[in-house]
Amino acid sequence: MLTVNAYAAVSATAPLVPTTIQRRDLGPHDVLIEVKYAGICHSDIHHVRSEWGEVPYPLVPGHEIAGIVTEIGPAVTRHAVGDRVGVGCMVGSCGECTSCLKGEEQYCLRGNILTYGSVDRDGTITQGGYSTHVVVTEDFVVKIPQTLGLDEAAPLLCAGITTYSPLRHWGAGPGRKVAVVGLGGLGHMAVKLAHAMGAEVTVLSQSLKKIDDGLRLGADAYHATSDPDTFEKLAGTFDLIVNTVSAPLDVSAYLSLLAIDGTMVNVGAPAEPLSVNAFSLILGRRSYAGSAIGGIRETQEMLDFCGEHGLGAEIEVIPASKINDAYERVLASDVRYRFVIDTATLA
Template sequence: MTCIFEFIQWKKVLVRTCHLLLVFGVVASLAFQPSQLRTALYDTSNYLYCITYGLFVYLSLFFYFMTCYTDPGFVPYKRVPNWSGGMVPLSDDEDDDDDDDEGNEQKAVTTSKTHLRKCLLCNIEQPLRSHHCDFCNRCVLKYDHHCPYLETCIGERNHRYFWCFLLATEILIIWSIVICSQSFVPFSDWSSWLHINKFRLFAMHVLVVSLCATTALFCIHSFFALTNSTTWERVSRHRITYLNRLPDEDLNPFHQGYCHNFFYSFLCHRIKEQQWDIVYKKRVEEHVTLYITAAKGYAVDSASSPFKLLNFERRVPRNDDVVIRIHYCGICHTDIHDARNDWQRSTYPMIPGHEITGIVEQIGSDVKHIRVGDSVGVGYMCDSCLKCDLCKKDFEQHCSDMCVTYNSTELDKVTPTYGGYSNLIITREHFVCKIPKNLPLDAAAPLLCAGITVYSPLRRFNVGKGSRIGIVGLGGLGHIAIKFGAAMGAHVTVISTSESKREDAMKLGAKKFLVSKDKEQMKGAKDSLDFIIDTVAANHDVRDLIDLLVFEGVYCSVGGPTKPLEIEPMSLISKKVKITGGAVGGMKETQEMLDFCGKYGITCDIEKINANPETIKTAFDRIVKADVKYRFVLDMLNSF
């Protein structure tokens, strides 16, 4: 490490020495060759010309070294032992005061209400707009870039000096080009002209190249100064959390007016007042307020009509609401039943989708546990009374006033609900779940319905180590049920009509595979299972499945066939078999399920597609034909 540090220091010395030699070399070539500058040196009446030129040489070098040796805004080393990651604004009642002995400068960067993340290299909390420089090995406030010509970072505290260096150098180069162009000695012979003017040609070449580079940099950084932005934020916007989650990709959350940006924030920079999180929050809230109720999604107008793009309005956010920019939405078989009115309960226009994941854009004043920037999900329900006995027991899904995420109404029984095939959703905080940070939003989306649908009965009947469970069907629900069962320590048997699914079942964690059409296999497995979860949505005979259960075994149907089950009563009587069902889970259980997935790294196997009327129709048709492994997920973020 010492050798690397010494190399970096010597590199800085070498680069800066080369700059000095280059500047003095060009100036010397102009001063000691016949030129207007040389003439002015020997003409006392023209001293002002030389002094002014020399002043710009001095200013260029002065601002060069001011930029080099000014602290660019290195974030002070302040350890954060209890860091949990994510963009988490502190609550109003949290103590955000710094110790008195930290000093004003330390307070300026640590009293921020919002932090982005912990830098794993510096082991410090990064304030908003800071970034780790790999060359300096430090985190820099309002990081712009690392300049190899100065061998230093350009950041919040030295950016203005860099801009002044570019301005002074620009003027100096233009002036030097004029002087150099007037100093060429004319010759009729081309070779003699080249020989006599070779030093001037070299100087002119260096000056023109320098002018092009300096002009480009000066224009770019003038733009950044006027708009209060940086090179890093412009180039890497898609990778910066506090920028890529904004609803408008052209929104600059730090823009406060051109004059204010340039004179107050840039030239007259005051570190004590640069609390970018305050500016950010104000700008984002202004933007969201303007656009938050306007939404768009893919809807159907009847059971037979195709999907179309529909512009609609979400409700005005309330104090306990969370506004979510939808990134992904899984396609559930229920979406198909509802869109095609298979259950004779559909209302139109309908925007399906209840396997929703996205990023929080805005929260109400009464929201306590969700923060702006959190990765969250919304499932089958979006509201309930929260007052009845069922709600108090965390069975919100069974509340008589429960509001389904789509094809329903809100608690007022008037306002329709629209689902996740859209760009944003506004939901009560209680019905928003946090997605663990190690789960990708696309593969986590089906967990909000398919995942909790199979997880809830597994937990309800205490499936665990030593349990012998059967999973009927290897589709969207079945494949995640296998993963859950294996993670819980159960011996998993998969029951399917197709032998071709054996290999996939074993890869997912099953220990045994039965072909339901093979009577000998089914007979040989009689009385071998404690619990069966049936995920098949198609109508099928379950009598052979009941025979697989042991005494007091449990059969649970979650697939939702459209016709009544055919059951042999004597099988129930002789073995006291329990017949039950399941429909998603309460919010507490859903969050438990997501945390369980985060702990064991469980996600759904998906096929991700862009959302448009054609792709949605194709996905519906393929799901009906069981032609998907194992869940379609719509990329809503990139589909509008």
């Protein structure tokens, strides 16, 4: 067992604190990764504050992990010592159900093993990337292209794949009009990716305060949803809307912006239920859908795509001592656009 430094949540209301945790000895197919950077995702906050269900405290969050392989098990074939690698939201799945066999481990019918807060195969609780090292089976470790810095690549393991997957699935590309709701950690990557795929991209945000950023990141247009004229002006416009916000909104109003056969996809996950007027769907043969992260194969595809197009996340690197401050700033939308922890500050 390896003892490593980490930052953990000890309750739903207390600040995260420095601690030490145990990492398991390497099995035949395991990889030991020295974590260099770990992104802070809004879902980390939801989890540690028990907004999505019971939490096994103490809990080390973090599922946007970038680092270097320092040791491998004797049967590992996919990775070597010195490789630049990443770990996202999953560290295991059954590998046998129809979803897993299709490379869609995120939809494992028996339930995948999350990077933190899940029961691992050995019965222990998984602990995440706000730590100096992590041990992961090789099948759930992906390679980070040399063209991307490890710091800017870390958020791609969640924010990148969470937006890449629906854009690919619903055919974002030339001749398609895509709207991105919200320009935050997820939204800014959705804009970059949709633009690189060749789509016409529009940002829908509460205000115009980030308009310069949106256009710089690749948006063709930017509209304020606080202006009622926006919904009249853009009615029936978009082939695809990707909703990245984790707050309640008027779903039917956004569905009215879809063209016939258009789809609105939720990747943001508000704690509150959202209601839909059936006629908002029926009258335009529209679809309302959800999407999680991608499978491991698609995550690697996303990283390669980002490497080819130079698409790293827009980040602010912080020391571990600033994690609690960063949480408050995320909730206040005071980050452009992803906090990344320099895990060397945990040493």
